[in-house]
Structures are given as structure tokens and as C-alpha cells.
Amino acid sequence: MAKSHRKAQDKGAGLGRSVVHRQVDLDEAATESMMSKQKRRRVERTVIDSKERYRLITERAADVMWTVDMNMQPTYISPSITSLLGYSVQEAMAKPMQEIFTPVSFKHASELLKEELRVENREQKDLARSRTLELELIRKDGSLVPVEVKYTFLRDSQGRPVEVLAIARDISERKQAQEEAKHSTERLIRAMEHAIQAMTIIVEMRDPHTAGHQQRVTQLACAIAKQMGLSKEQINGLRLAGLIHDIGKVRVPAEILTNPNGLSEPELMMIKAHPVLGYEILRAIDFPWPVAQIVLQHHERMNGSGYPSGLSGEDIIMEARILAVADVVEAMASHRPYRASLGINKALAEISQNKGVLYDSKAVDACLTLFRDKKFEFERHVKVAASLENIYQGALQSWSRFFQSRQQVETSLRVLKEL
DSSP, rough: HHHHHHHHHHHHHHHHHHHHHHHHHHHHHHHHHHHHHHHHHHHHHHHHHHHHHEEEEEEEEEEEEEEEESSOOOOEEEETTTHHHHHHHHHHHSSSSSBBBOOOHHHHHHHHHHHHHHHHHHOOOOTEEEEEEEEEEEEETEEEEEEEEEEEEEEESSOEEEEEEEEEEEEEHHHHHHHHHHHHOOOHHHHHHHHHHHHHHHHHHHHHGGTTTHHHHHHHHHHHHHTTTTOHHHHHHHHHHTTTTTTGGGOOOHHHOOTTTOHHHHHHHHHHHHHHHHHHHHTOOOSSSSSSHHHHHHOOOOOOOOSSSSSGGGSSSSSHHHHHHHHHHHHHHBTTTTTTOHHHHHHHHHHHHHTTBBBOOHHHHHHHHHHHTTTTOOOOOOOOOOOOOHHHHHHHHHHHHHHHTTHHHHHHHHHHHHH
């Protein structure tokens, strides 16, 4: 009896424990479910917040953001398209890209896409890479707007490109500023050229027997430089240096410059000082090219036998090496107070025989090509009839315009007055 009672008690106790355990499991499951729901709601809110932030960013950004599929068809365009091109989003979405880009810009964008797809075939590639192009878009009214467009791929979960994200920024103001800077630079260069021409005339008025020498040397030197493939900037600097390469002769007495009877050793030393004197005059002027250095080195020779510093080879800047060849050819082919013209054939023979010794080989080859193959001829020099006072005033005005925004205007004007 007692034994069966104990069994009943044990069975009841076991059933109670089982119920308790089931209740605990149910409570834990309910808690876990509630936490899972809360986590899911937080994730959903995060996704919603992220989408909202993305929507706000794209809709309020000044830059236009759009996506296109791999066939260059638009899949999304941000509202800022209206301020950039005048189209509504719906209008822009309905237009093919060929009608929004200019033909040249569409071609560039298409070529970029093809190039980037070729990169995709490589094993090693940067999946986050981007490219930037300057293109032109067509506004609704038909006018053009320059834009800077940054391109990158949007990828699927396997990293494969599925769309192109493009962010376009209006660069009209930047382009306008660049154009104004270009025109300003051109005006400064023209003013500088006028001043250089005035300085050239000053030299020639003191030595009329060599009138036109600097212009002719400059003509040949620039032709040689072009034949050699020098940059436009280098040729511009060479042209200005050539026009005044003998400016140092303004410090040499006129009777020495025009002496038809030969020079004494001291007089010859004074003549040989003109590159240094020219350098001293020009070094205070802030040219955008090494004009003073070219003038200083135009009598140096490849083997070190020149003057004033005995430089050789690569120590002589290329523009000076070119000017040296042009100077010798023009001088030998022209009349001088102490001799008649030796003729162009002797001048070409001189540089040919001393190619690589006295004169730069490439410059000599270019010069020979100009005369023998391209029939180069010196232009006739036209004398400028102007008083010294007019020359000074023109030079002063030109340099004043050139340096009006610089502290060196006073130095430059003083240099010209000293001439």
C-alpha cells in the first residue's frame, strides 16, 4: 500500500517537473521570438532609414546621379537633372543617352564602357575603381553644358557589373575661368612680345649693320625647334630669347660694334661679355621661360670651347644649343662691318663639319633638313621707323601691363630705362 502511494507521488512529481520544463521552454521560445521580431524591426527600420537617407542624398544633391544598364539605357536619374538640363526626371528617363550627350561625348562614354568591360576580363582588377571624363551634355533648349562625369560599376552579389553609376557635375564656371585665364595669358604674352620688339630695335639702332639679325636668328631657331619636335611652350620661350639674345650689346660702345677694321683683344673681350651683360639685364624679369639662361648660354659650345662659362654637352640647355646653330648660320650668311657675306652654303658647311663637336647634332640635322629639303629662306627685315622716345614709351607701357599685378614692375621699368 505504502509502496504504491510512493510511486503515485513520484509520478506526480515527475509530471510536475515536465510541465515546469515545458513552460520554461515556452517562455524562452516566446522571448526569443519577441527578440527576433524586435531585431527584425530594427533591421527593417535601418533599411528604411538607409533608403530614406539615400533618397534624400540623391534628390537634394546638386550633382546629377544616374544609373544606366549595360546597354547604356537609363534606369534612374536624380531630380537635379532638371536644374542641369531643363528636363523633368520622366522626360530624361524617356530619352536615349544619344540625345542627352553630344555625339563626341557619347562616343567617349561608350568607348570608356567598352574599355572597362575589357578590364573586367582580367584576373587582377580593382572592383571599386572609377573613371572621370569631361563631356558635353545637351540641354532641353539645345544649348551645351560642360560636365565632369565620374563613372563606376554597380555590382551583383558575385561582383559582376550590372549597372553603371554616373555622377555629373556642371563645370561651366571652371571652364569659363580657364578660358578667361587663357585669354589673359595671351594678352600678357602679346604685351611681352611688344616690349621684346622694342628692346630688339634698341639694340639694332646702336648697330645698324646687323639690323634684322635677331629676328632672322629667331625665325630659324624656331623653325629648327619645330623640326625637332620641341613643345609649343619651349618654342615660345626660344622665340622671345632669340629676339633679344644680343641685348647685352647695349652695354658695349657703339664704335666697337661698328668697327670695320678688326678688334683688339680688350675690345674682343668686351664683345664676348655681351651674354653675361644680357643675362644681368634679363634675370630681374620674371619670364615664364628660361629666357635669361638661354641668352647667357647661346655662345657655349658642345665641347666646352665656348663662352662665357665653358659649358659643354647636356649642361647647355637645349634652347641655347638651338639658338647657337641659328646664330652661326645667320651670322655667316649675312654682311658684317668687317667682311662681306660668306653665303649660306659655307654656313651650312660650318655646322655640318662641327656637328657634335661645337654644335648639337640634332639641331644641326634639323637645320640642314630645313635648308636642303624644305627650302627654308630668311624673311626680309623690315626696318621700323620710330624715334627712341616712342620706343621707350611703348616698351614701358607694355611691360607695365605685363607686370601690373606683380611687385617687379618697378624693377622691369628700371631695367628698360637703363638701356
